[in-house]
Amino acid sequence: xAWTKNVLRVNLEAGTCITEPLNMAWAHDYMGQRGLGxxxxxSEIDPKVDPFSPKNKLIFVTGPLTGTMAxxxxxxxxxxxxxxxxxxACSNSGGYFGAExxxxxxxxxxxxxxxxxxxxxLITDGQAExxxxxxxWGKTVWETEGIIKKQHQDPQIRVxxxxxxxxxxxxxxxIVNDLHRAxxxxxxxxxxxxxxxxxxxxxxxxxxxxxxxxxxAFFAATEAGKKVLAANGVTGQGLPTYGTQVLMNVINELGAxxxxxHREVQFEGAKAISGEAMxxxxxxxxxxxxxxxxxxxxxxxxxxxxxxMDPNHFSIKDKPQYKGASGGVEYEAAWALGAAxxxxxxxxxxxANFLCNEDGFDPISFGATVGAAMELYELGLLxxxxxxxxxxxxxxxxxxxxxxxxxxxxxxxxxIGLGSKRLCAKYGRxxxxxxxxGQEFPAYDGRGLQGMGLAYATSNRGACHLRGYMVSPEVxxxxxxxxxxxxxxKPAMLKAFQDLTAVVDSxxxxxxxTFAWGL
Amino acid sequence: xxxxxxLFASLAVHLPAEVRSSHSLALDMEPGATVADVxxxxxxxxxxxxxxxxxxxxxxxxxxxxxxLSEGEVLAIWPPVxxx
Numbered sequence: 001x002a003w004t005k006n007v008l009r010v011n012l013e014a015g016t017c018i019t020e021p022l023n024m025a026w027a028h029d030y031m032g033q034r035g036l037g038x039x040x041x042x043s044e045i046d047p048k049v050d051p052f053s054p055k056n057k058l059i060f061v062t063g064p065l066t067g068t069m070a071x072x073x074x075x076x077x078x079x080x081x082x083x084x085x086x087x088x089a090c091s092n093s094g095g096y097f098g099a100e101x102x103x104x105x106x107x108x109x110x111x112x113x114x115x116x117x118x119x120x121x122l123i124t125d126g127q128a129e130x131x132x133x134x135x136x137w138g139k140t141v142w143e144t145e146g147i148i149k150k151q152h153q154d155p156q157i158r159v160x161x162x163x164x165x166x167x168x169x170x171x172x173x174x175i176v177n178d179l180h181r182a183x184x185x186x187x188x189x190x191x192x193x194x195x196x197x198x199x200x201x202x203x204x205x206x207x208x209x210x211x212x213x214x215x216x217a218f219f220a221a222t223e224a225g226k227k228v229l230a231a232n233g234v235t236g237q238g239l240p241t242y243g244t245q246v247l248m249n250v251i252n253e254l255g256a257x258x259x260x261x262h263r264e265v266q267f268e269g270a271k272a273i274s275g276e277a278m279x280x281x282x283x284x285x286x287x288x289x290x291x292x293x294x295x296x297x298x299x300x301x302x303x304x305x306x307x308x309m310d311p312n313h314f315s316i317k318d319k320p321q322y323k324g325a326s327g328g329v330e331y332e333a334a335w336a337l338g339a340a341x342x343x344x345x346x347x348x349x350x351x352a353n354f355l356c357n358e359d360g361f362d363p364i365s366f367g368a369t370v371g372a373a374m375e376l377y378e379l380g381l382l383x384x385x386x387x388x389x390x391x392x393x394x395x396x397x398x399x400x401x402x403x404x405x406x407x408x409x410x411x412x413x414x415x416i417g418l419g420s421k422r423l424c425a426k427y428g429r430x431x432x433x434x435x436x437x438g439q440e441f442p443a444y445d446g447r448g449l450q451g452m453g454l455a456y457a458t459s460n461r462g463a464c465h466l467r468g469y470m471v472s473p474e475v476x477x478x479x480x481x482x483x484x485x486x487x488x489x490k491p492a493m494l495k496a497f498q499d500l501t502a503v504v505d506s507x508x509x510x511x512x513x514t515f516a517w518g519l
Numbered sequence: 520x521x522x523x524x525x526l527f528a529s530l531a532v533h534l535p536a537e538v539r540s541s542h543s544l545a546l547d548m549e550p551g552a553t554v555a556d557v558x559x560x561x562x563x564x565x566x567x568x569x570x571x572x573x574x575x576x577x578x579x580x581x582x583x584x585x586x587x588l589s590e591g592e593v594l595a596i597w598p599p600v601x602x603x
Binding site: 232233234237238239241242243244245246247249250253254255271275276280330331332465466469471472475476477478481483484511512515 | 525527528529531540541542569570572575577579593595597598599600601602603
């Protein structure tokens with residue numbers, strides 16, 4: 001396996017960066033990434049620790065295949081005790097950051113303590129140091145990445161950072177690397193903010209960072225795997241062309257698209273915010289929202305969406321920074337920012353998604369919380385005076401305004417930043433929060449897809465679609481077709497998916513390989 | 520007998536250009552027409568029909584020739600796709 005066998009332990013209070021050997025017995029038993037990072041975390045922290053206490057730790061961890069030629073081998077995870085759920089937060093990201101960390105000579109970075117002043121960690125080929133980040137505090141992810149690259153005169157530096165949402169401790173703030181790939185869920189970015197850690201910047205060029213035991217056999221195996229991905233209809237054609245967003249119409253036709261805070265299960269605006277719509281030319285400027293697809297390190301699928309907004313859309317009229325191409329909406333984001341609150345303006349969704357990337361907050365939890373707030377407003381429990389503006393279901397302007405306010409931590413954005421569990425409890429209607437362990441349901445209705453409902457209920461990080469993707473058997477017929485509303489056979493199938501997912505999330509590979517390689 | 524055919528993603532090319540962006544086409548079929556009959560009439564490669572729903576209910580590959588459509592039903596078809 002491709003281990004550097006090095007762990008970087010960074011004490012933010014003392015300002016020290018010390019290399020220690022990777023516990024290879026644990027690497028053997030817990031594989032890597034999610035498994036290994038979780039083992040380190042539970043071995044080192046008190047389970048009752050306050051997530052924002054300096055005694056909580058924040059772990060960036062790669063897998064044994066991260067940074068190798070294995071298809072999709074670019075994943076890393078961030079593991080900590082999460083503030084949204086109070087459970088172990090393990091948030092997984094792609095892009096190029098994870099592989100770069102490996103090339104610089106470390107498998108894992110463990111942050112402990114908290115810094116007295118803002119800092120960032122700079123890692124370059126076997127060297128690591130904490131650098132003053134006072135000038136970066138208050139900056140967005142996009143600004144931070146640009147400044148660090150310019151400051152060190154190296155455009156190839158890979159940066160994982162928090163935006164203002166992480167600084168302001170939005171409970172679902174994420175950590176964003178490569179501008180629009182994110183360890184997005186459960187508030188790992190808020191923990192990073194609580195430690196006064198603005199960014200981790202990595203440049204790795206070492207060709208001797210790790211050794212593959214049998215390079216020839218490894219090459220043959222990875223080549224064979226890539227051929228399977230290329231030949232598969234989902235990973236070879238469906239995902240590159242339409243991305244995850246192709247699901248919008250599928251789930252809507254099935255009657256399992258949670259709409260307006262789960263009041264309904266079909267959204268009349270689904271077509272307008274779908275993957276197909278991203279390909280269509282806009283009547284306003286004759287251009288499509290989707291510019292191209294994008295790939296993470298080592299990926300031969302390339303499901304990522306790169307979008308460019310209509311430059312005359314009301315949300316960005318005087319904001320040139322949003323007029324270039326950047327990370328477009330994936331299915332979960334499009335659902336949360338759209339169907340979950342009844343908004344069907346694809347351009348507005350794209351803008352809100354840009355804000356989530358720019359200031360580092362989870363579009364699923366944000367959009368779902370807006371949906372809950374709109375329901376409270378419709379019920380008369382939340383007033384225009386408290387919010388500052390009208391907040392009915394379907395208000396594009398309100399959704400956009402709340403994204404802006406949440407990003408900067410002002411006005412009613414502060415309350416939205418608490419997530420829907422705390423919001424609905426505050427207004428006396430906790431049952432309106434669509435959450436498990438305080439984390440918002442993603443884009444599949446657990447009533448229409450019973451297996452997904454069970455997956456949410458039993459997910460160890462709170463409601464999540466990525467801990468056991470029962471959509472595969474219930475909707476897509478992979479590996480076998482199961483009746484969506486039946487319950488028979490679902491627990492055993494879910495357990496198989498949860499176990500499979502745990503392995504993939506611990507390997508350094510992307511879960512999407514399982515559509516071709518899975519059960 | 521009037522039914523609605525919806526074709527999504529790359530299958531939309533099998534719809535007339537003027538309705539392609541709506542993904543939806545009203546069809547007049549003979550009574551007794553099956554899902555397989557519609558697929559054949561529209562010239563959709565059967566191997567590309569990965570997800571087939573009638574009024575939101577899955578129709579397995581083996582059942583398509585035997586699933587008789589009724590007035591007003593909606594037949595929706597996708598190629599191999601997935602998300603997450």
